[in-house]
Amino acid sequence: MNCAEIKEQLGAVLDAALAPELEKAIMLHVSTCSSCQDEWDRAQALRSVLRASPQPVPSASLDARVMEVYYQSRAPRREARGWWQRLAFGSISIPKPAFALILIAVASALAVAIQIGRVMATPIIVTMSAPSPIEGTTAAPPPQIVYVPVEQVRKARDVSTGLSKRTSVARMLRSVNAAGQTSTRPLKNSMVISSIGTSYATEATLKDFEPITNATVRVIKGKGE
C-alpha cells in the first residue's frame, strides 16, 4: 500500500474496523513515515475535537411528552360500542337544533318514500285527450284512452322504461276520425310524455307510439286493465 492508500485507511484504524493484521501493518508504516504520522495525528485530533463538543440536551418537556404517550398507549381501552349504543346511552351528544333537523329530514324522506311507493304500486294510465275539433264537425271526438301500464315508475323526473311487454293491455291506439270511423293503429314510435303533478313529475317513454296530430297526452294515475 502506498501513503495515499494508508491515509485512506487511518479512519478505519481509528474506528477499529480493520482486521488486526492489516491494522498492524498500517501502524508499522505510520511509525516510519512522517507524512502518514502527521495524518494520523490529525485524525486523532479531529476525533478529540468533535467529542469535546458538548452533548445537546433536550428540554424537560420531551420526557413528559414521551411518557404521556406511553401511558396513553397502555391505558385500558373502553369496551367498543357501536354508534347506536353510544347514542342510546347518551355517549354521543347531539345539539337539540341539529337533532330536530335530523328528525325532520328523516320524516320527509319517509314521506317521499311512501309517495313514491304509492306511485309505483299503481300503473300509469296514459290518456290521449281529445284532439282539436275537426274542421267542419260540430263535436269533438271522444278522447281515446290507451291503457298503458308502465313497467316501472321511477322517481320524479326520471324516465321510465316505457311499455311493459308483460302487459296484456292492448297496445293499440284507437282513433276516431271526423266521419266517426274507428280505427286502430299500432303504437310505433316512441314518445315522451310528462305530467307534472302537485308533488311529483313523471316522465314515461312509450314505445311504438304514433302520436296523433294536435293531441295532447295526459298521464294520470289509475288502474290499468
Add this chain to the structure above:
Amino acid sequence: MTNRDDESKLIRAATLGDASAFSELYGLHRDRVYGFAYRMLGAQAVAEDVTHEAFLVLIEHPERYSPERGSVLTFLCAVARNRIMNHFRRSGQELMDQNSNETGDFAEQEDEAERDPLRNLLDQELAARVNAALKMLPPTQREVIVLREFQELSYGEIANVIGAEVNVVKARLHRARQSLAQRLAPYINADRRQYELRRN
C-alpha cells in the same frame, strides 16, 4: 450498556405495561437519539419532535424491532433518520440554515458553581463551530460522521441505520473527516500538539 437480551426483556416488559421498564429504555437512549437528530437538524424543537416520533414507533409498534437486526439504539436511530430525511424533503432546505447559531441547547454541567465560566464559553464556541462545520457537510456525510463520532455506532450499525453497505459508510466517513479537518483546522492544530509532545 445493556446487551440485546436485556433490551429485549425491557421491551417486552414495557409492552406489557411496565412503565419503569420503558422509562429505563428511554433513559438509556434518549440523549443519543436526540443528539443524532439535533446534530442533523440543528434545531431543538424539530429534533425533539423527531426523538418523540422515534420512541412513539417503539411504543406503538414494538413488533417492528428485531434483536437479530440490531440494537434498540440502531432501531431508534433508523426511525429518526427516516423522519429527518422527511423533514429535509418537506422543508426543501436543511433546517440548520435557520438555526445555525443556537448555543443554548448544549449540556450544562450539573454543578454550575464549579464550572469555569471561561470553560463554558469555550465549550459554547466549540459547539457552535462544530455545528457550523457539520452543517457544511451533505446530509449523507453528516449522518455517518454523527453516528460514528457522537453516537459511536459501529460501521455495521451505521450501515443498518442508513440502509447502505459498510464500504459506502467507510467512504463517506473518509470524505466527511477530510472536510471537517479543513474546517476545524485551528482546533485540530491546537489539539495535535499534544500528540507530538507525547511522541517526543
